[in-house]
Amino acid sequence: GAGVSQSPSNKVTEKGKDVELRCDPISGHTALYWYRQSLGQGLEFLIYFQGNSAPDKSGLPSDRFSAERTGGSVSTLTIQRTQQEDSAVYLCASSLDPSGVYEQYFGPGTRLTVT
Amino acid sequence: KNQVEQSPQSLIILEGKNCTLQCNYTVSPFSNLRWYKQDTGRGPVSLTIMTFSENTKSNGRYTATLDADTKQSSLHITASQLSDSASYICVVRIQGAQKLVFGQGTRLTINP
Numbered sequence: 001g002a003g004v005s006q007s008p009s010n011k012v013t014e015k016g017k018d019v020e021l022r023c024d025p026i027s028g029h030t031a032l033y034w035y036r037q038s039l040g041q042g043l044e045f046l047i048y049f050q051g052n053s054a055p056d057k058s059g060l061p062s063d064r065f066s067a068e069r070t071g072g073s074v075s076t077l078t079i080q081r082t083q084q085e086d087s088a089v090y091l092c093a094s095s096l097d098p099s100g101v102y103e104q105y106f107g108p109g110t111r112l113t114v115t
Numbered sequence: 116k117n118q119v120e121q122s123p124q125s126l127i128i129l130e131g132k133n134c135t136l137q138c139n140y141t142v143s144p145f146s147n148l149r150w151y152k153q154d155t156g157r158g159p160v161s162l163t164i165m166t167f168s169e170n171t172k173s174n175g176r177y178t179a180t181l182d183a184d185t186k187q188s189s190l191h192i193t194a195s196q197l198s199d200s201a202s203y204i205c206v207v208r209i210q211g212a213q214k215l216v217f218g219q220g221t222r223l224t225i226n227p
Binding site: 004 | 149158159160161164204213215217218219220
């Protein structure tokens with residue numbers, strides 16, 4: 001079956017521009033996570049969606065970052081007024097449920113470069 | 116502070132040799148620990164998951180150990196293959212929380 005897909009795979013943008021990153025989770029997975037992986041750093045939690053509950057936004061680094069999940073499926077991570085320090089790989093993961101028993105399946109990531 | 120520390124940062128070994136990667140954590144309360152393999156340009160893929168009561172778990176040539184008392188885990192790779200070249204990430208879940216705590220990973224290179 002299809003895994004988690006993300007688009008675009010690579011994105012180069014100029015400083016100050018807005019970008020949108022898309023994640024298509026595995027069908028039926030109710031939990032969806034966004035992470036950021038900077039060069040030489042571990043994965044950094046950004047935001048978590050579970051069903052119709054209010055998302056856990058505690059990992060978003062600034063108010064320039066926001067995310068939506070429409071219809072409990074596709075999610076979009078938006079970064080406004082991008083800065084060079086936003087350059088990283090943005091990974092999306094989905095899980096059958098958030099209990100911790102089921103593993104998170106990761107997408108291939110979107111590599112964002114801000115020039 | 117909840118942290119996961121991995122060592123070494125990078126490791127180079129010859130094909131066919133064995134190696135062991137280390138993970139120390141200070142996460143509390145502990146729920147489970149996973150090892151992920153991340154190939155270049157790909158998302159992480161789970162290798163093993165271990166709960167508090169499990170000491171050893173194998174997945175093919177990969178064997179993970181967990182010592183919950185000392186808060187240490189290791190990932191042993193036997194008879195390494197070129198395809199084992201990747202980053203190996205140790206991840207700990209906090210009990211009752213949805214977020215995971217990630218280590219920085221060990222970059223393993225297998226040379227022919």
